[in-house]
Amino acid sequence: MSKDLIEAMLKFDEDTIMKEVNERLNDGQNPIEIVRDLQAGMTLVGERFSSGDYFLSELMMSGDLFTRVMAIIEPKLEVLAQEYLGKIVVGTPKGDIHDIGKNIFCSVAKGAGFEVHDLGEDVPVEQFVKAVEEIKPDILGFSVLLTTVFENMKKIVDALVQKGLRDDIRVIIGGGVTTEMVRKYVGADFQTIDAIQGLEICKKWATEKIYRKD
């Protein structure tokens, strides 16, 4: 465990992080060890966010750093799949192109060890359903900022019910306009406006394996 790398993550010190990551890769270190250090840093950032010591700005910057460092490391990783906590498919449904909240959640979920499939923004209902059929995620996430996409979230969940896929996954929704009333309307399992709170419930589902009805 590199204390320097973790400390640099906590300070959003891009220069130090890039230097150490490149040195360790050039030295032939197993990239999975570097990923574990980065994830340890992300976990601490998340804890500081939950305790109120860090704000969304800091979460956002560390998520951005993690994503960019992982882009360097990922091509060198060979056997990461078995390390994943679980698979998450996430996107912003058709009618909404806002991506800030979604991108923050994706980066912290990757940082926590999830395999994240980001479908992007303005994603049609059918594309979500197809992704669930093909990727077989443990968790499906919607990020929205407009009330006009409530209906599309509901259509996606309804389609999963019709196809017999709903019982195999957990559904989480997030975004400024979402409330408990929206969660019930859509048929989701959890609602939040807090990326780390969302991540914690995903980790709980993953570690307890309660996302599947075996």
Place this chain on the structure above:
Amino acid sequence: MIKETMTDMERMDAAIKLEPLDRIPVAPLLDIYFPTRYKGWTIQEGYNDMRKGFHAIADVFDEVGGWDGMILPGYSLAIPHHVYSAVPVGKTLAPGKELGPDDIAQFNEKEIVFREDYDTIINLGWNGFRQKEKDRFNPKPEKQLLAWADKQMEQYTYELNFWKKKGIRSLCGSLTYSPLMTLSTSRTLLQVTKDMYQIPDKVAAAMDAMVDDMANEAIEAAKISGEPGVMLVMERGGCFYYPPKIYERFEYPYMKRMVEAFAAEGMITVMHLDQNYTDNVPYFKDLPAKMVVAEFDSMTDIFKAKEILRGHMCIAGDVPAALTALGKPEEVEAYCKKLIDVVGENGGFILSSGCNVPADCKMENLKAMVNTAKTYYPHK
């Protein structure tokens, strides 16, 4: 019905000045989206034809039985002929153009101002920078842009006068962003955040060079439109995103300078505060008394805000969009009564939608909101 002893305009003015009321005024922030859909048109139809879209708003007003005031008159912008800084920056994707015909127009989060531009902003001011880089913001010929600005201003004054004839006041004669909001929408939220942490002095110097241009343009626009009020949009500067040290350096001093500039001209400020500003509300006590309306979207704790701002500043809001889109009229009524009970105590409150009335609002829910204000006032 409550026996009314004030006109609609008097009621709105009294709420802002924290004076006694006969009942709580109600003023939904209504743009074209809900009215256009309610008419059975695509959003594109109302969006592309400003006059048609505006009259859809007016028709909803009539169908609901009217209300006390408008926060903004409609969907147009008040832009002086030569203006640069009064036009919000950032690319908007339009229904029927980049988006589907029934989609909401949405801001496109892309960088159009870059880190290396800060020096130019510092040297030229915001207007000078906008003028120098005008093709980057909008590549249309200047003559065409100015014609567009004139059309916007003509429509804006038409809307203001339309409401005056109906006997109600529209609070904002123009609209502008805070410098942080402006940089956030033109640099992107992520990039301007990194700037504030990595090159704070440069960002502050740029904001110093921006703020007076922006305030002066908004004042000029409001003078031309004839309504002494400015909407100051701040959606990305509060405690939801940033720690106090960032707010205190990059948002609060500049918004305060703008509010004070508006007040010096006798203009009220409507602070459009989307997202959570609960921890920032105590700062507002330092803004000019009875000259500001803090408008919340349901993310800020409006009840806590009332405790802090009581006797100093009018509050507007905050019926949640999800409630008017999915809830039942009795649920909307119950929430409005709670707002009137708590936030409406001792006046200083305008019942309004949390941000805009959503496109998929139910008409019966809008009616429930307006009727609750007209029929429920427990404070006499």
